[in-house]
Amino acid sequence: MAFAYRGGTLCAEQVALEDLARRFGTPCYVYSRAAIEGAYREFTDELSGRASLVCYSVKANSNLAVLSVLARLGAGFDIVSGGELARVIAAGGDPAKVVFSGVGKAEAEIRAALQAGVLSLNLESEQELERVNAIAAALGKRAPVAFRVNPDVDAKTHPYISTGLKQNKFGIAWPEAERLYRKAAVLPNIRITGVGCHIGSLMLDSAPFVAATRRIVSLVERLEQAGIALDHIDLGGGMGIRYHDEASATIAAFVHGALDALGRRKETVLLDPGRAIVGNAGVLLTRVEYLKPGEAKNFLIVDAAMNDLIRPALYDAWHEVRPLREVESGAARGVYDIVGPVCESSDWLARDRLLAPRQGDFLAIMSAGAYAMVMSSNYNSRPRAAEIMVSGARAHLVRRRETPAGLFEGEQVPEWT
Numbered sequence: 473m474a475f476a477y478r479g480g481t482l483c484a485e486q487v488a489l490e491d492l493a494r495r496f497g498t499p500c501y502v503y504s505r506a507a508i509e510g511a512y513r514e515f516t517d518e519l520s521g522r523a524s525l526v527c528y529s530v531k532a533n534s535n536l537a538v539l540s541v542l543a544r545l546g547a548g549f550d551i552v553s554g555g556e557l558a559r560v561i562a563a564g565g566d567p568a569k570v571v572f573s574g575v576g577k578a579e580a581e582i583r584a585a586l587q588a589g590v591l592s593l594n595l596e597s598e599q600e601l602e603r604v605n606a607i608a609a610a611l612g613k614r615a616p617v618a619f620r621v622n623p624d625v626d627a628k629t630h631p632y633i634s635t636g637l638k639q640n641k642f643g644i645a646w647p648e649a650e651r652l653y654r655k656a657a658v659l660p661n662i663r664i665t666g667v668g669c670h671i672g673s674l675m676l677d678s679a680p681f682v683a684a685t686r687r688i689v690s691l692v693e694r695l696e697q698a699g700i701a702l703d704h705i706d707l708g709g710g711m712g713i714r715y716h717d718e719a720s721a722t723i724a725a726f727v728h729g730a731l732d733a734l735g736r737r738k739e740t741v742l743l744d745p746g747r748a749i750v751g752n753a754g755v756l757l758t759r760v761e762y763l764k765p766g767e768a769k770n771f772l773i774v775d776a777a778m779n780d781l782i783r784p785a786l787y788d789a790w791h792e793v794r795p796l797r798e799v800e801s802g803a804a805r806g807v808y809d810i811v812g813p814v815c816e817s818s819d820w821l822a823r824d825r826l827l828a829p830r831q832g833d834f835l836a837i838m839s840a841g842a843y844a845m846v847m848s849s850n851y852n853s854r855p856r857a858a859e860i861m862v863s864g865a866r867a868h869l870v871r872r873r874e875t876p877a878g879l880f881e882g883e884q885v886p887e888w889t
C-alpha cells in the first residue's frame with residue numbers, strides 16, 4: 473500500500489504526509505511513484521507474452537512527472553489534444569507510441585500529430601477522415617488511422633462518463649463502420665492501422681468491456697473478409713478503481729476477459745487506462761480552517777475546495793477522508809460535511825463523515841490521482857494547488873503552487889479614454 477499509517481501518521485511510501493503539508497503548504501496533491509508504476513505493471517504483466525501496448529490516458533493526470541514515470545517504463549500514451557501531445561513529448565514520451573483520440577481534432581492538432589509521427593489517429597467521423605487525408609496530402613505523408621467505433625454497449629456507469637451508447641457523441645456508429653473502412657482503404661494519404669473503442673469510464677464490472685471486445689472482434693473479422701487487415705485493436709480504458717467499499721473488478725479480470733474474447737487474433741492489443749493507473753496513486757492534502765457546528769449539519773471548512781477537486785460536486789463522487797494523524801481511541805468524534813471556501817453550495821468534498829477534527833489538523837482526501845488536478849480551475853481566483861511526487865524516501869515538487877498575481881498575468885486593463 474503506497475498510502476498507509478506508520479507510527480500513527482499517514483505516509484506516502486516512506487514520507488510522512490504531514491511533513492509535506494507543512495513544507496509545501498495546503499492544499500496540495502501528493503502522488504506515489506511506486507503506486508503508479510505498480511498499477512502500470514499490473515497491466516503489462518497480465519499482457520505479457522502477447523503483442524501489446526499500454527497507452528496511459530493522459531487526461532486522467534497530465535503532470536509531466538507522472539508522464540515521465542510512465543515513459544521510462546516504456547508506456548504509450550492516449551491523448552485527446554495537441555496540448556497533451558506537447559506534454560508527452562516534453563516528458564520524454566515516444567510519439568511513435570501515441571494514440572490520438574477525441575471527436576473534435578483541429579487542423580493544427582492533426583498536423584502536429586502527423587509531424588510528430590504518432591502511432592495512430594483514432595477517427596470519429598467521416599469528415600474527420602477527409603480532413604486528415606487532406607492534411608496528410610499537404611504534408612506529403614500517409615496518415616496512420618484507426619476508427620473509434622461505437623459498439624453500442626452500455627458500460628453501466630455514471631451517464632456523464634458513459635461513451636459507448638448510440639446516443640453518445642463518441643465513435644463511429646456501428647452500422648457505418650465497415651463503409652468508412654472501405655472508404656479509408658482507397659484514400660491515397662491514409663494508412664489503416666487499427667480499430668479503437670472506449671465505452672466509458674469507471675466500469676466496476678468487466679462484462680461490458682468484454683462484450684464490447686466481442687463486438688469489435690466481429691467487426692475485425694468482417695474487415696478481414698473485405699481484405700482490410702489491421703495492425704492493432706485498441707480496447708480503450710475505463711477500468712474502475714475502488715473509491716469506497718464498492719466491488720470493483722480487478723485489472724486482471726478486465727485484461728483476461730478481453731484476451732479471451734480476442735481468442736486467436738494476432739493484432740497488437742492496445743489498452744488505454746487512465747484512472748486505473750493513477751486514481752489510487754494520489755491524495756489531496758488539506759487543512760481544517762474552521763469547525764462550524766450547526767443544527768442540521770456540522771461543517772468542517774477546509775482549505776481545499778471544488779476548484780481543486782470537482783468530482784464530488786460533478787458526479788456525487790465519494791472520496792475517503794483520512795486524518796494525517798491516527799485518531800486516539802478516546803477522542804470525541806462527530807459527523808461532519810467537509811466543505812471548501814468557494815461560494816457555491818455544491819462546494820463539498822465529502823459528506824457525513826465520522827471524524828475527530830481540531831482546527832489546524834490536516835486531512836487527506838484519498839483516491840485523488842485521477843480526474844482531480846486536471847479538472848481544477850481558478851474559480852474564486854483561487855491559485856491551483858502544488859503537486860508533489862514521492863519516490864521512496866524522497867519528495868519532489870512537480871508543480872509549484874500558483875500565485876494570485878500569476879492568475880491575472882495574461883489580463884490587461886485597456887487605456888481608458
Ligand SMILES: *Cc1c(COP(=O)(O)O)cnc(C)c1O
Binds near residue numbers: 529670673709744
Ligand atoms: C478517457 C479515455 C480513456 C481513459 O479512461 P479511464 O476511465 O481513465 O481509464 C481511454 N480511452 C479513451 C479514448 C478516453 O477518452
